[in-house]
Amino acid sequence: MEKKHFDKAILVTGGAGFIGSHLVRRLVKVYPDTLVVNMDSLTYAGNLENLTDIEDYPNYRFEKADICDATSVMSILRRYHIDGVIHLAAESHVDRSISDPLDFVRTNVMGTVNMLQCAKNYWESLPEKYTGKLFHHVSTDEVYGALELGNGQMFEETTRYDPHSPYSAAKASSDHFVRAWHDTYGMPTLVTNCSNNYGPNQFPEKLIPLFINNIRNRRPLPVYGKGENIRDWLYVEDHAEALDLVFHNGKAGDTYNIGGCNEWRNIDLVKALVKITDQELGRPEGDSVHLINFVTDRKGHDLRYAIDASKIEHELGWRPRTCFEDGLRATVRWYLDNISWLENVTSGAYADYYKRMYSGR
Ligand code: NAD
Ligand code: DAU
Numbered sequence: 096m097e098k099k100h101f102d103k104a105i106l107v108t109g110g111a112g113f114i115g116s117h118l119v120r121r122l123v124k125v126y127p128d129t130l131v132v133n134m135d136s137l138t139y140a141g142n143l144e145n146l147t148d149i150e151d152y153p154n155y156r157f158e159k160a161d162i163c164d165a166t167s168v169m170s171i172l173r174r175y176h177i178d179g180v181i182h183l184a185a186e187s188h189v190d191r192s193i194s195d196p197l198d199f200v201r202t203n204v205m206g207t208v209n210m211l212q213c214a215k216n217y218w219e220s221l222p223e224k225y226t227g228k229l230f231h232h233v234s235t236d237e238v239y240g241a242l243e244l245g246n247g248q249m250f251e252e253t254t255r256y257d258p259h260s261p262y263s264a265a266k267a268s269s270d271h272f273v274r275a276w277h278d279t280y281g282m283p284t285l286v287t288n289c290s291n292n293y294g295p296n297q298f299p300e301k302l303i304p305l306f307i308n309n310i311r312n313r314r315p316l317p318v319y320g321k322g323e324n325i326r327d328w329l330y331v332e333d334h335a336e337a338l339d340l341v342f343h344n345g346k347a348g349d350t351y352n353i354g355g356c357n358e359w360r361n362i363d364l365v366k367a368l369v370k371i372t373d374q375e376l377g378r379p380e381g382d383s384v385h386l387i388n389f390v391t392d393r394k395g396h397d398l399r400y401a402i403d404a405s406k407i408e409h410e411l412g413w414r415p416r417t418c419f420e421d422g423l424r425a426t427v428r429w430y431l432d433n434i435s436w437l438e439n440v441t442s443g444a445y446a447d448y449y450k451r452m453y454s455g456r
Pocket of ligand 2: 187188189190234235236237289290291292300301302303305317318319320324325326361393400
């Protein structure tokens with residue numbers, strides 16, 4: 096019923112989170128003839144404040160629901176006549192997966208299987224079945240495991256899965272289920288595996304926003320181990336653009352790697368972040384360097400990630416647009432200009448988590 100004024104309806108799960116909110120904003124603005132339904136259970140990481148600028152758009156709807164709840168998911172699929180699902184909802188923080196692995200199995204594995212099964216049941220009930228339908232699963236480069244230093248290797252779409260953390264094991268498992276629904280039931284599915292995102296609206300438990308907030312508050316910056324681990328950083332809006340392209344133009348059954356071609360050693364990134372944040376706060380150069388504090392390493396800490404994104408570049412013409420220096424400065428500026436957002440999300444339960452995580456360091 097809801098869909099009759101629109102050409103098509105897309106369900107985005109986890110649209111109130113970091114990447115999901117940037118994707119929802121982009122879809123709502125770029126495709127006024129598409130109904131965009133954001134389904135999110137609003138865990139600690141989900142925040143509707145991320146979307147206040149588009150909440151009144153005629154082609155946007157929000158539904159508070161859990162991806163593990165089959166009754167709610169079926170009712171949303173039917174009510175909005177959903178043609179495509181872009182599935183981002185997940186537990187996403189590696190440190191939390193080490194302390195609470197079962198939450199990650201429930202949401203990332205069971206939740207994904209529930210989404211697949213509901214989409215299958217709904218689409219198979221329609222006269223057109225799977226025609227014009229797609230289930231796009233948003234995953235991570237962490238499923239490929241860890242690369243060594245200095246050998247120039249990169250993760251390709253064909254790299255063997257080798258997850259190490261409970262988070263990446265749960266994501267790897269969910270990727271396999273998505274491919275199983277394609278191969279077994281003929282459901283049009285595809286998977287994207289992306290590297291580390293950064294930008295506005297990321298929950299400040301992840302490296303970049305946590306450290307910006309700590310520099311602001313003159314709190315220690317807990318660098319794990321010797322800070323030698325390497326990540327490949329991508330600006331979140333570039334990821335949202337890639338997801339849009341793959342969803343609309345990618346090939347069902349395929350996998351697309353997405354990355355920034357932008358590898359940084361953690362300690363070098365932290366020093367760059369300290370410099371930019373001090374500048375933006377109007378503090379003297381080097382003022383916050385003393386906050387850098389080497390702490391016990393993360394258990395099973397993957398050494399290096401690096402994505403080979405040549406497939407999406409050659410097939411769909413996507414490349415990251417944002418240079419790291421500009422993206423990082425814009426990100427620092429955003430957090431400093433949105434202190435009330437930071438304070439809202441770091442109060443309550445997160446304050447207890449923060450104390451537990453960082454006590455004694
Ligand atoms: P996030 O933690 O910021 O957001 C997750 C969202 O999912 C939140 O809005 C949360 O409320 C919602 N959610 C969690 N459990 C739910 C449930 N049971 N039912 C409904 N909603 C639920 O995560 P993010 O960083 O935006 O990551 C989004 C997706 O992208 C994840 O699948 C993640 O694995 C993947 N990914 C993230 C990165 C990254 O660098 N952040 C990189 C590659 C892939
Ligand atoms: O690679 C993609 C993944 O990137 C996503 O799938 C995950 O959802 C996302 O959280 C991210 O995982 P990481 O573990 O790489 O991100 P995080 O920001 O937690 O850590 C980045 C690096 O910084 C990592 O090597 C661990 C280190 N680190 C992190 C924190 C939070 C620290 O040294 N100190 C810290 O306090």
